[in-house]
Amino acid sequence: xxxxxxxxxxxxxxxxxxxxxxxxxISGHDYLFWYRQTMMRGLELLIYFNNNVPIDDSGMPExxxxxxxxxxxxxxxxxxxxxxxxxxxxxxxxxxxxxxxxHFGDGTRLSIL
Amino acid sequence: GNSVTQMExxxxxxxxxxxxxxxxxxxxxxxxxxxxxxxxxxxxxxxxKATKADDKGSNKGFEATYRKETTSFHxxxxxxxxxxxxxxxxxxxxxxxxxxxxxxxxxxxxxxx
Numbered sequence: 001x002x003x004x005x006x007x008x009x010x011x012x013x014x015x016x017x018x019x020x021x022x023x024x025x026i027s028g029h030d031y032l033f034w035y036r037q038t039m040m041r042g043l044e045l046l047i048y049f050n051n052n053v054p055i056d057d058s059g060m061p062e063x064x065x066x067x068x069x070x071x072x073x074x075x076x077x078x079x080x081x082x083x084x085x086x087x088x089x090x091x092x093x094x095x096x097x098x099x100x101x102x103h104f105g106d107g108t109r110l111s112i113l
Numbered sequence: 114g115n116s117v118t119q120m121e122x123x124x125x126x127x128x129x130x131x132x133x134x135x136x137x138x139x140x141x142x143x144x145x146x147x148x149x150x151x152x153x154x155x156x157x158x159x160x161x162k163a164t165k166a167d168d169k170g171s172n173k174g175f176e177a178t179y180r181k182e183t184t185s186f187h188x189x190x191x192x193x194x195x196x197x198x199x200x201x202x203x204x205x206x207x208x209x210x211x212x213x214x215x216x217x218x219x220x221x222x223x224x225x226x
Contacts, residue, residue, distance in 0.1 A: 004156075031212045042218050043157075043202070048211070055211060091156050095212045099145045099164050102214060104156030 002026070004105035006092050012111045018080040021108045024073055025094030033102060034067055034077050035091040043091075049075065082112045119203050119217035126224050132190040134220045136177075136203035139184065144206040146170075146179055146186040147214065151200045160188075160201070193224045 005024040013019060025032050033048040047057040052069045060067070064083070069075040079086055089109050093102040120135040138146065145164045149157040161170030163179040163186065170177050175190045186203060200219045207213035 033213075043216050045213065048213060050211060056213070093156075097212070099162070099206065100212065101147060101159040101162060102157075102212070104158065106154075106156050 006105035016081045021077040023075045023092030029094035031095045033093040036088045038088045084112045117217040122221040124222045129192045132193045134188040136186045138205045147204040149202040
């Protein structure tokens with residue numbers, strides 16, 4: 001079974017550049033979540049979708065961050081312009097309905113210089 | 114309230130020692146409860162879950178019992194191994210019909226030979 005697939009695994013870029021993180025959820029899952037993990041703030045939920053519709057984006061830190069889910073098998077998280085404080089590991093997760101657990105990807109380690 | 118509180122780490126143990134990581138939650142009703150584990154460089158993986166009061170979740174020698182009287186879901190293992198070294202996250206299902214999870218801050222476990 002293919003799990004949640006994230007790309008790229010690592011991204012190093014200069015501040016001011018646009019960054020796009022990608023996620024392919026597990027086939028058949030209704031929910032998709034984007035998280036950010038740092039040493040200082042731990043694991044933070046940024047936004048989540050149900051059936052491709054954004055349900056709660058209150059965790060998105062500011063307008064520089066945006067997320068889309070154009071179809072059931074693909075989502076992007078975009079940062080424009082990027083800043084050094086955006087450096088973190090970004091995780092995507094998906095789950096089915098009811099009490100189904102969330103399945104996490106291996107994350108994208110983002111470094112903004 | 115809508116939160117999950119875990120004991121602070123790091124927890125440092127010798128191999129074959131007994132492990133307890135405390136977790137308490139605040140909630141209206143009886144949400145499903147989860148323990149996730151994160152190994153270095155990887156995403157979170159579901160370790161075990163319990164969906165109703167008095168349920169016991171178990172996996173890989175780890176156990177946790179859903180105790181509504183004390184609103185707790187403590188993680189235990191009788192004999193830890195070096196390979197159990199990781200960060201452990203307690204989580205509860207969020208309010209409403211969506212599959213959002215509320216995570217604790219995580220507890221780092223280091224097991225020495």
